[in-house]
Amino acid sequence: MGEDGAGTNGGEGGTSGEDLRRRRILWLALGLAAFLVVQSIANVESTVEDMAKLGVIESRTHVWTWQLTSVVVWLALMPLLGWLVARVRPPRFSWPVTILLHALATVPVSLVHVVAMVALRKLAYAAGGEGYDFGPWPMTLLYEYRKDVASYLLAVLFLAFAQWLLARPAPAAAPQRDMLLVADGSVTHHVPPDTIESASAAGNYVEIVWSGRALLHRATLAALAERLGPDFVRIHRGRIVRRAAVRSIETDKSGDFTVTLESGATLRGSRRYRGGL
DSSP, rough: OOOOOOOOSSOTTTTOHHHHHHHHHHHHHHHHHHHHHHHHHHHHHHHHHHHHHTTTOOOHHHHHHHHHHHHHHHHHHHHHHHHHHHHHTTTTHHHHHHHHHHHHHHHHHHHHHHHHHHHHHHHHHHHHHOOOOOOOOHHHHHHHHHOOOOOHHHHHHHHHHHHHHHHSOOOOOOOOOOOEEEEEETTTEEEOGEEEEEEOOOETTTEETTTEEEEEEOEEEEEEEEHGGGGGEEEEEEEEGGGGGGEEEOOOOTSSSEEEEESSOOEEEEEGGGGGG
């Protein structure tokens, strides 16, 4: 039967900033993985179909090897691309300069991608007792570069979004409403102080008028007044009211007064406490 409120600055279900960041990273990783799976399947199937139309029969194992080696190299390049996205961006550079620098970066990035990809393919083919032929380097490099520009753009957009998302602060938890805990037999009422209309001393208890009902709270009036704060004012040595609940004050010739509250209830006040209103 304590007097303390139950307000908190967070709960067990609250999400800390670090927890939210980990969840965002997880969703970004899952989204990237899903995109790569769908894109890989589409690329492999379209490549097999296009080659068949040209009369070239190629095993899906080889086509999957081409696709997966490309994906592995792009994933290995992601930290470098993330570094570029973080540093080559507005407002550090203007948009035209940013676009130009990223366009220039596609050349070395594509070259690294192709060289590493071919090296992995040669290793994969050699493991199966085969040899891999990349074809005429100048023309094939140009062909791969055209595809790499699109892949570079997608990677940059994804990384820019990821960095923006991870930099966003965690939303502030809504402050929980302050509550006064009032025991009533086996029931504990959570009473918002801004719904209390008045409170009066009643022996070892305080009678709290709240939402049209009266509750007995084991406390002193002085302790309750301190707990409720300046929103409540004493109108009598044995009575306090919520300031915002007062609708009118009628003062007698003696200086004593009658307070009418928002519920229509009237309470007598002592002239000693008239100044508080």
